[in-house]
Amino acid sequence: MQLDELDRSLLVLLLENPRGGLREHARTLGIARGTVASRFLRLQESGVITGFGPRVSPRAFGYSMLAFVHLDLTQGYLDSVVENLADIPEVVEAYTVTGGGDLLCHVVARNPEELEVVLQRMIAVPGVQRTSSQVALTQRIPFRVLPLVKNDKWSAGRSS
Missing domain, CATH: 3.30.70.920 (Lrp/AsnC effector binding domain/regulation of amino acid metabolism (RAM) domain)
Known part of the structure; x- marks a missing residue:
């Protein structure tokens, strides 16, 4: 799946504010809610977004x-x-x-x-x-992907 900057921006919003609704994310991105909903569904179906549940310790x-x-x-x-x-x-x-x-x-x-x-x-x-x-003994860096999504090298490493 080819990811673009809108996908990246949506992923950043979802990672930073996972409880925000699609309407709120659409408003933040300045695009239609339907566009966010279709992008979100496409990211789910392609396996980019892999889960929604809370992470339980x-x-x-x-x-x-x-x-x-x-x-x-x-x-x-x-x-x-x-x-x-x-x-x-x-x-x-x-x-x-x-x-x-x-x-x-x-x-x-x-x-x-x-x-x-x-x-x-x-x-x-x-x-x-x-x-x-x-x-x-101690977890020093918890599991995270937000730094990868925000990485400047992101667009060079995209997969098709």
Whole structure:
């Protein structure tokens, strides 16, 4: 999908003021509400906008520990391992990666003992050969995309 400056401006508004309505964003941009609505729908349908729900902190539910777990897998087991990991609620994200390990999982736990139980559940999944984990001490930069959208190099890196 080719993104233009109007798309960029709309994305900036949505990221800076996610609770603002399309009418408010149309007024800010100086364009018709229908134009904003059609752009918004196009950005959704093309996968540029991927969600609307609130971001909920696991800490609110007592999950104060965050760990990154690298998994080494037996070849051919990736899909079944991912299906099994999806059944472990404390595994909140998983990515296939290059380098050390085949899969990188973002895991939460309430305490070190619970983290050990989660790690044991992960290693028990058929196809998982070994795990290596790192506990995060402090999040220094939270997940963000607004700086990317505002980046001056944005237009040079657009995809078609």
